[in-house]
Amino acid sequence: VAIIGTGGVGKAIGFALAGCGVSHLRLYDSDRAKAQALADQIGERARVEICASVEAAVPGAAGLVNGTPVGMLPNRDSPVPADLIRKSQWVADAVYHPLWTPLLKAAQKAGATVMTGRELSINQAVDAFALFTGVQPPDGAIADAFDRSLAAQDAKHRAA
Template sequence: MRDRFLTGLIGYPIAHSAAPAMHEAAAAALGVRVHYQLIEVEGAGRDDLRAMLEGIRRLGFAGVNVTFPYKEAVVELLDDLAPDARAIGAVNTIVSDGARLVGHNTDATGFARAIAPLLASAPRGPIALIGAGGVGKAIAFALAGLGVGELRIFDADAARVARLAGQLAGRHPVRGVASIEAALDGATGVVNATPVGMLPSRDSPVPDSLLHPSMWVADAVYTPLWTPLLSAAKAKGAKVLTGRDLAIYAAADAFELFTTMMPSTDVMANAFDAVMAARYSPPA
Protein backbone atom coordinates (compact mmCIF):
# COMPACT_ATOMS: atom_id res chain seq x y z
CA MET A 1 0.00 0.00 0.00
CA ARG A 2 1.31 3.44 -0.91
CA ASP A 3 2.35 5.47 2.13
CA ARG A 4 3.80 8.67 0.62
CA PHE A 5 1.96 11.22 -1.50
CA LEU A 6 3.05 14.40 -3.22
CA THR A 7 0.17 16.83 -3.67
CA GLY A 8 -0.28 20.58 -3.88
CA LEU A 9 -2.20 23.67 -4.91
CA ILE A 10 -1.98 25.83 -8.04
CA GLY A 11 -3.29 29.39 -7.82
CA TYR A 12 -2.60 33.01 -6.93
CA PRO A 13 -2.53 34.36 -4.27
CA ILE A 14 -2.24 31.24 -2.10
CA ALA A 15 0.38 31.98 0.57
CA HIS A 16 -2.52 32.21 3.05
CA SER A 17 -3.84 28.72 2.29
CA ALA A 18 -4.63 26.36 5.16
CA ALA A 19 -4.61 23.41 2.77
CA PRO A 20 -1.05 22.21 3.50
CA ALA A 21 -1.78 21.98 7.23
CA MET A 22 -5.08 20.18 6.69
CA HIS A 23 -3.77 17.59 4.22
CA GLU A 24 -0.54 16.87 6.09
CA ALA A 25 -2.30 16.52 9.45
CA ALA A 26 -4.92 14.19 7.96
CA ALA A 27 -2.17 12.02 6.49
CA ALA A 28 -0.25 11.84 9.77
CA ALA A 29 -3.40 10.70 11.57
CA LEU A 30 -3.71 7.86 9.04
CA GLY A 31 -0.07 6.83 9.40
CA VAL A 32 1.02 8.01 5.96
CA ARG A 33 2.97 11.02 4.67
CA VAL A 34 1.68 13.79 2.45
CA HIS A 35 3.78 16.71 1.26
CA TYR A 36 1.44 19.46 0.07
CA GLN A 37 3.28 22.00 -2.09
CA LEU A 38 2.00 25.51 -2.78
CA ILE A 39 2.53 26.33 -6.47
CA GLU A 40 1.89 30.07 -6.52
CA VAL A 41 2.01 31.53 -10.03
CA GLU A 42 0.59 34.92 -10.96
CA GLY A 43 -0.86 35.56 -14.39
CA ALA A 44 -0.34 32.08 -15.82
CA GLY A 45 -1.51 31.74 -19.41
CA ARG A 46 -2.53 28.61 -21.26
CA ASP A 47 1.05 27.57 -22.05
CA ASP A 48 2.16 28.18 -18.46
CA LEU A 49 -0.67 26.05 -17.12
CA ARG A 50 0.05 23.31 -19.64
CA ALA A 51 3.69 23.25 -18.52
CA MET A 52 2.71 23.08 -14.85
CA LEU A 53 0.30 20.24 -15.50
CA GLU A 54 2.95 18.35 -17.44
CA GLY A 55 5.20 18.75 -14.40
CA ILE A 56 2.47 17.34 -12.18
CA ARG A 57 2.25 14.35 -14.49
CA ARG A 58 6.01 13.73 -14.66
CA LEU A 59 7.08 14.50 -11.08
CA GLY A 60 5.01 11.84 -9.38
CA PHE A 61 2.25 13.98 -7.93
CA ALA A 62 -0.81 12.08 -6.75
CA GLY A 63 -2.71 15.19 -7.71
CA VAL A 64 -3.17 18.89 -7.07
CA ASN A 65 -5.89 21.29 -6.10
CA VAL A 66 -6.58 24.32 -8.26
CA THR A 67 -7.90 27.62 -6.98
CA PHE A 68 -8.50 31.20 -8.14
CA PRO A 69 -7.98 32.22 -10.90
CA TYR A 70 -7.38 28.93 -12.75
CA LYS A 71 -10.38 26.68 -11.99
CA GLU A 72 -11.94 27.19 -15.40
CA ALA A 73 -8.75 27.65 -17.41
CA VAL A 74 -7.41 24.16 -16.60
CA VAL A 75 -10.53 22.33 -17.79
CA GLU A 76 -9.58 22.04 -21.44
CA LEU A 77 -5.99 21.02 -20.59
CA LEU A 78 -6.93 17.79 -18.79
CA ASP A 79 -7.20 14.27 -20.17
CA ASP A 80 -10.65 13.67 -18.71
CA LEU A 81 -13.26 15.10 -16.36
CA ALA A 82 -15.43 13.48 -13.73
CA PRO A 83 -19.14 13.93 -14.54
CA ASP A 84 -19.62 16.65 -11.91
CA ALA A 85 -16.67 18.69 -13.13
CA ARG A 86 -17.80 18.30 -16.74
CA ALA A 87 -21.28 19.58 -15.90
CA ILE A 88 -19.97 22.49 -13.82
CA GLY A 89 -17.21 23.50 -16.23
CA ALA A 90 -14.72 24.14 -13.42
CA VAL A 91 -12.12 22.00 -11.64
CA ASN A 92 -10.58 22.41 -8.20
CA THR A 93 -9.02 18.94 -7.88
CA ILE A 94 -6.85 17.10 -10.41
CA VAL A 95 -5.96 13.45 -9.86
CA SER A 96 -2.88 12.04 -11.59
CA ASP A 97 -2.14 8.40 -12.25
CA GLY A 98 1.14 9.27 -13.97
CA ALA A 99 -0.29 9.05 -17.46
CA ARG A 100 -3.63 10.84 -17.23
CA LEU A 101 -4.88 13.90 -15.41
CA VAL A 102 -8.55 13.78 -14.41
CA GLY A 103 -10.45 16.82 -13.14
CA HIS A 104 -12.94 16.76 -10.27
CA ASN A 105 -14.87 19.40 -8.33
CA THR A 106 -14.89 19.08 -4.54
CA ASP A 107 -16.01 22.69 -4.12
CA ALA A 108 -19.48 21.42 -5.05
CA THR A 109 -19.46 18.41 -2.74
CA GLY A 110 -17.79 20.41 0.03
CA PHE A 111 -20.28 23.26 -0.13
CA ALA A 112 -23.21 20.86 -0.18
CA ARG A 113 -21.95 19.27 3.04
CA ALA A 114 -21.26 22.65 4.63
CA ILE A 115 -24.58 24.32 3.82
CA ALA A 116 -26.93 21.38 4.45
CA PRO A 117 -27.40 21.95 8.23
CA LEU A 118 -28.19 25.65 7.69
CA LEU A 119 -30.67 24.92 4.90
CA ALA A 120 -32.44 22.35 7.06
CA SER A 121 -33.50 25.09 9.49
CA ALA A 122 -34.06 27.89 6.96
CA PRO A 123 -37.28 28.80 5.17
CA ARG A 124 -37.42 27.86 1.50
CA GLY A 125 -37.18 30.76 -0.91
CA PRO A 126 -35.01 32.46 -3.52
CA ILE A 127 -31.24 32.40 -2.96
CA ALA A 128 -28.90 35.10 -4.23
CA LEU A 129 -25.58 33.86 -5.58
CA ILE A 130 -22.96 36.55 -6.07
CA GLY A 131 -20.23 35.41 -8.42
CA ALA A 132 -20.43 33.10 -11.44
CA GLY A 133 -16.76 32.14 -11.72
CA GLY A 134 -15.16 28.83 -10.79
CA VAL A 135 -16.36 28.55 -7.20
CA GLY A 136 -19.67 30.24 -8.04
CA LYS A 137 -20.43 27.55 -10.62
CA ALA A 138 -19.68 24.81 -8.10
CA ILE A 139 -21.86 26.42 -5.43
CA ALA A 140 -24.71 26.90 -7.93
CA PHE A 141 -24.67 23.20 -8.81
CA ALA A 142 -24.43 22.24 -5.12
CA LEU A 143 -27.47 24.36 -4.25
CA ALA A 144 -29.41 23.02 -7.23
CA GLY A 145 -28.61 19.48 -6.12
CA LEU A 146 -29.99 20.25 -2.68
CA GLY A 147 -33.31 21.36 -4.20
CA VAL A 148 -33.34 24.94 -2.94
CA GLY A 149 -35.66 27.63 -4.30
CA GLU A 150 -34.91 29.81 -7.31
CA LEU A 151 -31.26 30.80 -7.77
CA ARG A 152 -30.70 34.43 -8.65
CA ILE A 153 -27.21 34.89 -10.02
CA PHE A 154 -25.30 38.17 -10.17
CA ASP A 155 -21.79 38.80 -11.47
CA ALA A 156 -20.12 41.94 -12.73
CA ASP A 157 -19.48 39.95 -15.92
CA ALA A 158 -22.94 39.53 -17.47
CA ALA A 159 -21.66 36.93 -19.94
CA ARG A 160 -20.63 34.69 -17.06
CA VAL A 161 -24.11 34.95 -15.58
CA ALA A 162 -25.68 34.01 -18.90
CA ARG A 163 -23.40 30.98 -19.29
CA LEU A 164 -24.08 29.67 -15.79
CA ALA A 165 -27.82 30.26 -16.10
CA GLY A 166 -27.71 28.34 -19.36
CA GLN A 167 -25.86 25.43 -17.74
CA LEU A 168 -28.53 25.18 -15.04
CA ALA A 169 -31.53 25.70 -17.31
CA GLY A 170 -33.68 22.59 -17.25
CA ARG A 171 -31.97 21.39 -14.07
CA HIS A 172 -33.18 24.02 -11.61
CA PRO A 173 -35.13 27.31 -11.48
CA VAL A 174 -32.52 30.00 -12.19
CA ARG A 175 -32.50 33.65 -13.15
CA GLY A 176 -29.65 35.95 -14.02
CA VAL A 177 -30.04 39.43 -12.57
CA ALA A 178 -28.41 42.75 -13.33
CA SER A 179 -27.83 44.05 -9.81
CA ILE A 180 -27.14 43.03 -6.23
CA GLU A 181 -30.42 44.67 -5.25
CA ALA A 182 -32.40 42.50 -7.67
CA ALA A 183 -30.64 39.37 -6.45
CA LEU A 184 -31.43 40.04 -2.80
CA ASP A 185 -35.00 41.30 -3.21
CA GLY A 186 -37.03 38.84 -1.12
CA ALA A 187 -34.16 36.34 -0.94
CA THR A 188 -34.00 33.99 2.04
CA GLY A 189 -30.27 33.44 1.63
CA VAL A 190 -27.18 34.88 -0.05
CA VAL A 191 -23.82 33.35 -0.92
CA ASN A 192 -20.69 35.31 -1.76
CA ALA A 193 -18.66 33.33 -4.30
CA THR A 194 -16.33 36.21 -5.27
CA PRO A 195 -12.92 37.15 -3.80
CA VAL A 196 -14.42 40.40 -2.45
CA GLY A 197 -13.65 40.49 1.27
CA MET A 198 -10.56 38.26 1.01
CA LEU A 199 -7.54 40.01 2.47
CA PRO A 200 -6.19 42.47 1.60
CA SER A 201 -9.68 43.49 0.41
CA ARG A 202 -11.88 44.84 3.18
CA ASP A 203 -14.88 45.44 0.95
CA SER A 204 -18.25 43.70 1.00
CA PRO A 205 -20.13 42.55 -2.12
CA VAL A 206 -23.46 43.44 -0.47
CA PRO A 207 -24.47 46.85 0.91
CA ASP A 208 -25.27 46.58 4.62
CA SER A 209 -28.70 48.10 3.98
CA LEU A 210 -29.78 44.96 2.06
CA LEU A 211 -29.06 42.60 4.96
CA HIS A 212 -31.76 41.68 7.48
CA PRO A 213 -32.38 39.20 10.32
CA SER A 214 -34.68 36.85 8.39
CA MET A 215 -32.01 35.80 5.85
CA TRP A 216 -28.93 33.60 6.03
CA VAL A 217 -25.57 34.67 4.62
CA ALA A 218 -22.68 32.43 3.55
CA ASP A 219 -19.21 33.36 2.33
CA ALA A 220 -16.77 31.15 0.41
CA VAL A 221 -13.87 33.33 1.56
CA TYR A 222 -12.01 32.15 4.68
CA THR A 223 -9.15 34.65 4.89
CA PRO A 224 -10.31 36.25 7.07
CA LEU A 225 -12.92 33.92 8.50
CA TRP A 226 -15.10 36.88 9.46
CA THR A 227 -15.30 38.88 6.27
CA PRO A 228 -16.87 42.35 6.24
CA LEU A 229 -20.01 40.76 4.73
CA LEU A 230 -20.36 38.17 7.49
CA SER A 231 -19.60 40.67 10.25
CA ALA A 232 -22.28 43.01 8.92
CA ALA A 233 -24.78 40.14 8.51
CA LYS A 234 -24.18 38.93 12.06
CA ALA A 235 -24.64 42.47 13.38
CA LYS A 236 -28.03 42.55 11.61
CA GLY A 237 -29.06 39.30 13.31
CA ALA A 238 -28.81 37.06 10.22
CA LYS A 239 -27.66 33.44 10.43
CA VAL A 240 -24.19 33.13 8.91
CA LEU A 241 -21.89 30.45 7.51
CA THR A 242 -18.18 31.22 7.28
CA GLY A 243 -15.90 29.66 4.67
CA ARG A 244 -14.49 27.27 7.30
CA ASP A 245 -16.69 24.24 6.65
CA LEU A 246 -16.46 24.60 2.86
CA ALA A 247 -12.66 24.65 3.10
CA ILE A 248 -12.58 21.59 5.38
CA TYR A 249 -15.07 19.43 3.50
CA ALA A 250 -13.67 20.32 0.07
CA ALA A 251 -10.18 19.45 1.33
CA ALA A 252 -11.39 16.16 2.81
CA ASP A 253 -13.03 15.12 -0.45
CA ALA A 254 -9.85 16.05 -2.38
CA PHE A 255 -7.66 14.11 0.07
CA GLU A 256 -9.76 10.99 -0.51
CA LEU A 257 -9.39 11.39 -4.27
CA PHE A 258 -5.60 11.80 -3.98
CA THR A 259 -4.97 8.91 -1.59
CA THR A 260 -8.12 6.68 -1.77
CA MET A 261 -8.18 7.00 2.05
CA MET A 262 -10.94 8.73 3.99
CA PRO A 263 -9.50 11.44 6.25
CA SER A 264 -10.81 12.59 9.60
CA THR A 265 -12.65 15.86 9.12
CA ASP A 266 -12.10 16.53 12.83
CA VAL A 267 -8.33 16.32 12.34
CA MET A 268 -8.55 18.59 9.30
CA ALA A 269 -10.76 21.02 11.20
CA ASN A 270 -8.29 21.19 14.09
CA ALA A 271 -5.47 21.90 11.64
CA PHE A 272 -7.52 24.59 9.90
CA ASP A 273 -8.42 26.22 13.22
CA ALA A 274 -4.79 26.21 14.35
CA VAL A 275 -3.73 28.00 11.16
CA MET A 276 -6.47 30.59 11.59
CA ALA A 277 -5.67 31.12 15.28
CA ALA A 278 -1.97 31.59 14.59
CA ARG A 279 -2.60 33.96 11.71
CA TYR A 280 -5.28 36.20 13.11
CA SER A 281 -4.93 36.10 16.90
CA PRO A 282 -3.07 39.06 18.42
CA PRO A 283 0.37 38.25 19.87
CA ALA A 284 0.44 37.50 23.61
Protein backbone atom coordinates (compact mmCIF):
# COMPACT_ATOMS: atom_id res chain seq x y z
CA VAL A 1 0.00 0.00 0.00
CA ALA A 2 1.27 3.45 -0.91
CA ILE A 3 0.76 6.22 1.64
CA ILE A 4 1.19 9.75 0.39
CA GLY A 5 1.89 12.05 3.34
CA THR A 6 3.23 10.77 6.66
CA GLY A 7 2.06 13.53 9.01
CA GLY A 8 -0.64 12.86 11.62
CA VAL A 9 -3.22 11.21 9.38
CA GLY A 10 -0.70 9.30 7.26
CA LYS A 11 1.09 8.14 10.39
CA ALA A 12 -2.12 6.83 11.97
CA ILE A 13 -3.08 5.08 8.74
CA GLY A 14 0.39 3.55 8.43
CA PHE A 15 0.19 2.11 11.94
CA ALA A 16 -3.35 0.83 11.32
CA LEU A 17 -2.38 -0.88 8.06
CA ALA A 18 0.70 -2.48 9.62
CA GLY A 19 -1.44 -3.58 12.58
CA CYS A 20 -3.96 -5.16 10.21
CA GLY A 21 -1.29 -7.28 8.59
CA VAL A 22 -0.36 -5.28 5.49
CA SER A 23 3.09 -6.64 4.75
CA HIS A 24 4.53 -3.88 2.55
CA LEU A 25 4.10 -0.12 2.83
CA ARG A 26 5.50 2.45 0.43
CA LEU A 27 5.79 5.88 2.01
CA TYR A 28 6.20 9.20 0.28
CA ASP A 29 6.38 12.56 2.02
CA SER A 30 7.90 15.78 0.74
CA ASP A 31 9.71 15.78 4.10
CA ARG A 32 11.73 12.57 3.82
CA ALA A 33 12.61 12.73 7.54
CA LYS A 34 8.90 12.32 8.42
CA ALA A 35 8.66 9.24 6.24
CA GLN A 36 11.82 7.82 7.81
CA ALA A 37 10.49 8.48 11.32
CA LEU A 38 7.30 6.58 10.52
CA ALA A 39 9.26 3.72 8.98
CA ASP A 40 11.40 3.51 12.12
CA GLN A 41 8.31 3.50 14.36
CA ILE A 42 6.55 0.79 12.35
CA GLY A 43 9.70 -1.29 12.68
CA GLU A 44 9.27 -4.98 12.01
CA ARG A 45 5.45 -4.90 11.72
CA ALA A 46 5.73 -4.39 7.96
CA ARG A 47 8.36 -3.99 5.28
CA VAL A 48 8.56 -0.25 4.69
CA GLU A 49 9.98 1.36 1.58
CA ILE A 50 10.59 5.11 1.54
CA CYS A 51 10.02 6.44 -1.96
CA ALA A 52 11.61 9.50 -3.50
CA SER A 53 8.44 10.47 -5.36
CA VAL A 54 4.75 9.75 -5.74
CA GLU A 55 5.63 8.25 -9.12
CA ALA A 56 7.89 5.74 -7.37
CA ALA A 57 5.38 4.91 -4.61
CA VAL A 58 2.14 4.26 -6.50
CA PRO A 59 2.85 1.83 -9.39
CA GLY A 60 2.26 -1.77 -8.36
CA ALA A 61 0.69 -0.88 -5.00
CA ALA A 62 -2.58 -2.67 -4.24
CA GLY A 63 -3.90 0.44 -2.54
CA LEU A 64 -3.24 4.13 -2.24
CA VAL A 65 -3.99 6.47 0.66
CA ASN A 66 -3.81 10.26 0.52
CA GLY A 67 -2.84 11.43 4.00
CA THR A 68 -2.09 14.99 2.86
CA PRO A 69 -4.40 18.02 2.75
CA VAL A 70 -3.91 18.25 -1.03
CA GLY A 71 -7.37 18.33 -2.58
CA MET A 72 -9.05 20.03 0.41
CA LEU A 73 -10.97 23.11 -0.72
CA PRO A 74 -10.04 25.66 -1.87
CA ASN A 75 -7.19 23.52 -3.28
CA ARG A 76 -8.27 21.60 -6.36
CA ASP A 77 -5.10 19.62 -6.97
CA SER A 78 -4.47 15.91 -6.68
CA PRO A 79 -1.40 14.52 -4.91
CA VAL A 80 -1.24 11.71 -7.47
CA PRO A 81 -1.20 12.06 -11.26
CA ALA A 82 -4.32 10.40 -12.70
CA ASP A 83 -2.30 8.26 -15.11
CA LEU A 84 -0.71 6.37 -12.19
CA ILE A 85 -4.03 5.03 -10.89
CA ARG A 86 -5.12 1.55 -12.00
CA LYS A 87 -8.45 -0.27 -11.95
CA SER A 88 -6.91 -2.99 -9.78
CA GLN A 89 -6.17 -0.52 -6.96
CA TRP A 90 -8.26 0.82 -4.12
CA VAL A 91 -7.87 4.51 -3.31
CA ALA A 92 -8.73 6.23 -0.02
CA ASP A 93 -8.56 9.96 0.59
CA ALA A 94 -8.48 11.43 4.10
CA VAL A 95 -9.69 14.75 2.68
CA TYR A 96 -13.38 15.28 3.44
CA HIS A 97 -14.16 18.63 1.80
CA PRO A 98 -15.01 18.05 -0.91
CA LEU A 99 -15.92 14.41 -0.43
CA TRP A 100 -15.15 13.77 -4.09
CA THR A 101 -11.64 15.12 -4.43
CA PRO A 102 -9.77 15.31 -7.73
CA LEU A 103 -7.87 12.17 -6.63
CA LEU A 104 -11.06 10.19 -6.00
CA LYS A 105 -12.64 11.39 -9.23
CA ALA A 106 -9.57 10.22 -11.15
CA ALA A 107 -9.59 6.89 -9.30
CA GLN A 108 -13.28 6.38 -10.00
CA LYS A 109 -12.71 7.21 -13.68
CA ALA A 110 -9.91 4.60 -13.75
CA GLY A 111 -12.31 2.03 -12.29
CA ALA A 112 -10.55 1.75 -8.92
CA THR A 113 -12.46 1.11 -5.70
CA VAL A 114 -12.68 4.37 -3.74
CA MET A 115 -13.33 5.58 -0.19
CA THR A 116 -13.98 9.20 0.72
CA GLY A 117 -12.70 10.90 3.88
CA ARG A 118 -16.20 10.91 5.40
CA GLU A 119 -15.89 7.66 7.36
CA LEU A 120 -12.42 8.50 8.67
CA SER A 121 -13.59 11.92 9.85
CA ILE A 122 -16.75 10.61 11.50
CA ASN A 123 -15.12 7.62 13.20
CA GLN A 124 -12.26 9.66 14.64
CA ALA A 125 -14.78 12.24 15.92
CA VAL A 126 -16.87 9.52 17.60
CA ASP A 127 -13.77 8.06 19.28
CA ALA A 128 -12.47 11.49 20.34
CA PHE A 129 -15.85 12.51 21.78
CA ALA A 130 -16.05 9.30 23.83
CA LEU A 131 -12.44 9.63 24.97
CA PHE A 132 -12.74 13.26 26.04
CA THR A 133 -16.21 13.09 27.62
CA GLY A 134 -16.55 9.48 28.74
CA VAL A 135 -19.87 9.41 26.88
CA GLN A 136 -20.57 7.41 23.74
CA PRO A 137 -22.48 9.67 21.33
CA PRO A 138 -25.84 8.37 20.11
CA ASP A 139 -25.67 6.26 16.95
CA GLY A 140 -25.55 8.50 13.93
CA ALA A 141 -25.31 11.78 15.84
CA ILE A 142 -21.78 12.60 14.71
CA ALA A 143 -22.51 11.48 11.14
CA ASP A 144 -25.62 13.67 11.03
CA ALA A 145 -23.68 16.66 12.39
CA PHE A 146 -20.88 16.01 9.89
CA ASP A 147 -23.27 15.82 6.95
CA ARG A 148 -25.10 19.02 8.01
CA SER A 149 -21.81 20.87 8.47
CA LEU A 150 -20.47 19.72 5.12
CA ALA A 151 -23.72 20.71 3.37
CA ALA A 152 -23.52 24.18 4.94
CA GLN A 153 -19.88 24.54 3.89
CA ASP A 154 -20.76 23.43 0.35
CA ALA A 155 -23.60 25.97 0.15
CA LYS A 156 -21.31 28.71 1.43
CA HIS A 157 -18.60 27.72 -1.05
CA ARG A 158 -21.05 27.70 -3.98
CA ALA A 159 -22.38 31.14 -2.98
CA ALA A 160 -18.88 32.63 -2.90
